[in-house]
Amino acid sequence: QLAENFYSSRCPNVESIVNQAVSKKFNQTFVTIPATLRLFFHDCMVEGCDASIMIASPNGDAEKDAPDNLSLAGDGFDTVIKAKAAVEAECPGVVSCADILAIAARDVVVLAGGPSFDVELGRRDGLISEASRVAGNLPEPSFNLNQLDAIFAKNNLTQDDMITLSGAHTVGFCHCSRFANRIYNFSSTSKVDPSLNSTYAQQLIQACPQNVDPRIAVVLDPVTPQTFDNVYYKNLVVGEGLLTSDEVLFTNSASQRTVENFANHQNHFFNAFGTAMRKLGRAGVKTGSQGQIRKDCTAFNS
Numbered sequence: 001q002l003a004e005n006f007y008s009s010r011c012p013n014v015e016s017i018v019n020q021a022v023s024k025k026f027n028q029t030f031v032t033i034p035a036t037l038r039l040f041f042h043d044c045m046v047e048g049c050d051a052s053i054m055i056a057s058p059n060g061d062a063e064k065d066a067p068d069n070l071s072l073a074g075d076g077f078d079t080v081i082k083a084k085a086a087v088e089a090e091c092p093g094v095v096s097c098a099d100i101l102a103i104a105a106r107d108v109v110v111l112a113g114g115p116s117f118d119v120e121l122g123r124r125d126g127l128i129s130e131a132s133r134v135a136g137n138l139p140e141p142s143f144n145l146n147q148l149d150a151i152f153a154k155n156n157l158t159q160d161d162m163i164t165l166s167g168a169h170t171v172g173f174c175h176c177s178r179f180a181n182r183i184y185n186f187s188s189t190s191k192v193d194p195s196l197n198s199t200y201a202q203q204l205i206q207a208c209p210q211n212v213d214p215r216i217a218v219v220l221d222p223v224t225p226q227t228f229d230n231v232y233y234k235n236l237v238v239g240e241g242l243l244t245s246d247e248v249l250f251t252n253s254a255s256q257r258t259v260e261n262f263a264n265h266q267n268h269f270f271n272a273f274g275t276a277m278r279k280l281g282r283a284g285v286k287t288g289s290q291g292q293i294r295k296d297c298t299a300f301n302s
C-alpha cells in the first residue's frame, strides 16, 4: 500500500531533495515542466507507475523507443535522472525512480502555478520495459470520447478523471503532424475541421504549412502556454482545442458540462486535478517485495 509518509524514517528529506533538483532543472529550461508531467502519464499508462518508461535499451526495444513515446522530451528523463542522483547522495538504495517521477510531476505543476497536492509513495520500480507492450495503452490524438474513456478505464480512471487530467495540456507543445488532418484533410466536404475556431485554424495553418519540418511544434494552449491554469478548458469552449481528443471533450454533450464547470471555476479544476493525479499515481503500482529499487533509473539492477 502507498503512503504519503512512506520514507519518513529512511529518507525523510526526499521531497525537498527532489524539489530542489526539479527547480534547478526548471531554471535551465521551461520544458522541464511539460516534459516531466507527460513522462509521468506515459509511465503510468504502461505497466503502471513503475518507471518502466525510464529504461534505456542498447537494442532500441525498450518502452521509451515505442513510436508513441518518441516525442517525449528528453528534459523529462533528465529531470528524473538528476533528482535520483541527488536522492541517492543522501539515502542510497532507498527511494524508487517511480516515486521520484511522481514527486517531480507534482512539483512541476506547482512551478507552473498549478495546485499542490500530497503525493502517495512506496512504489517499486518495474522489471519489464518493452516497446512492444505500449501499443493500445496510450491515447491517440484522433480518439473520440468512447475511445478515450476506454483507455483510461483500463487504469481505473473515470471519464471525469480523463477530462481533468487532459487539463495538463494547459502547458507544453505539440508537433504539427499530430493535428495536420484537422487543418488539411478533415473530410471530403471540409478541408478544415468545422469544430476548430476559424481564426485559430488560420494561425495553425501558418505555423504548420504542409510539408513543414517534422520538428516544428506549436503550443497546446495558445493563450497561456507556460501557466498551469484552467485556460485549456476556456479554449475548448471557443473552439481552440488543438487535438481532436481535446476538442471532443467540449463538442460531445456527455463531457461538455464538466468542461464548462472547469472553464468557469479554476478552483474546481485545481481540486479535481490533485485528486486525479493521485489516482493516476496508483495505476498498476508494485509494492512490498515486488520489483526493485533501481540504482540507475535507466537500467535494471544487475
Ligand code: HEM
Binding pocket: 033, 034, 035, 037, 038, 041, 071, 072, 073, 139, 140, 141, 142, 143, 148, 162, 165, 166, 168, 169, 171, 172, 173, 174, 175, 176, 178, 217, 220, 243, 245
Ligand atoms: C486524453 C488523452 C491524451 C492524448 C490523446 C494526448 C496526446 C498528446 C499529444 C499528441 C501531445 C503532443 C506530443 C508531441 O507532438 O510532442 C501531447 C503533449 C502533452 N501531453 Fe498529452 N495526451 C493526452 C492526455 C494527457 C495527460 C493525461 C497528461 C498528463 C497528466 C498529458 C500531458 C501532456 C503534456 C504536458 C504535453 C506537452 C509535452 C511537451 O511539451 O513536451 N497528456 N499529448
Ligand SMILES: [Ca+2]
Binding pocket: 042, 043, 044, 045, 046, 047, 048, 049, 050, 051, 052, 053, 126
Ligand atoms: Ca510504467
Ligand SMILES: [Ca+2]
Binding pocket: 170, 171, 221, 223, 224, 225, 226, 227, 228, 229, 230, 231, 232
Ligand atoms: Ca495554460
